[in-house]
Amino acid sequence: MTDRAFYGRSVHEVARDLVGCVLRHGPTAGRIVETESYHESEPACHAHIGLTARTHTLFREPGVAYVYRSYGIHALLNAVCEEEGTGAAVLIRALEPLEGLDEMRARRGLQRPEDLCSGPGKLTQALGIGLELNGSSLTDGPIAVEPRSEAPRLAEGPRIGITKAADLPWRFCDADSRHVSRPWPPAMRRSRVAA
DNA sequence: CATGGGATTGACT
DNA sequence: GTCAATCCCATGC
Numbered sequence: 488m489t490d491r492a493f494y495g496r497s498v499h500e501v502a503r504d505l506v507g508c509v510l511r512h513g514p515t516a517g518r519i520v521e522t523e524s525y526h527e528s529e530p531a532c533h534a535h536i537g538l539t540a541r542t543h544t545l546f547r548e549p550g551v552a553y554v555y556r557s558y559g560i561h562a563l564l565n566a567v568c569e570e571e572g573t574g575a576a577v578l579i580r581a582l583e584p585l586e587g588l589d590e591m592r593a594r595r596g597l598q599r600p601e602d603l604c605s606g607p608g609k610l611t612q613a614l615g616i617g618l619e620l621n622g623s624s625l626t627d628g629p630i631a632v633e634p635r636s637e638a639p640r641l642a643e644g645p646r647i648g649i650t651k652a653a654d655l656p657w658r659f660c661d662a663d664s665r666h667v668s669r670p671w672p673p674a675m676r677r678s679r680v681a682a
Numbered sequence: 683c684a685t686g687g688g689a690t691t692g693a694c695t
Numbered sequence: 696g697t698c699a700a701t702c703c704c705a706t707g708c
Binding site for chain 2: 523525531532533555557558559560561563565578580606607608609646647648649650
Binding site: 536539540541555556558559560 | 700701702703704705
């Protein structure tokens, strides 16, 4: 289990260090293979507009889960980082499924492991993470994050799916995983190795 | 109080 | 490649 100090650092460092960690909720678990970092100083971050009812969670203490609804349909999971009062978080974008695959298949209505968690909305559905977990603790709550044993090789690139500050290279992928969401970062498109 | 857009996904051409 | 689904909330009148 990660501790609060792990999250109380630069959001970009945390985003890098979360790749390779195991995310767990109930009987389902997966290895984090893709993250993006967001900081209040740039307009793509929800916290950029300041403290509102929606962004309240982003300004809380490090190690809290920020879960919000995207496009009216999907729940997206973030880990709140840096000091309390600073709006910054790491978006968990993809997992390599490890445990509870059948539970994930039932929730997703799909079979292939690489389709179960290869996107931020997909993984919350697969793990059963909903908006009710917004504000819950990642260090002592229903969602757990377990430290990695070794650091994966990272592929970095611009964040995707956003219109503002789209040039910042704050997307971090496990360069050797085939469970990363599409499109893959340029550095990963040439040669592929099995996960 | 009305409106528009978004850190997405899946289905379709 | 395009596009609709669907809803919270920020913004503007």
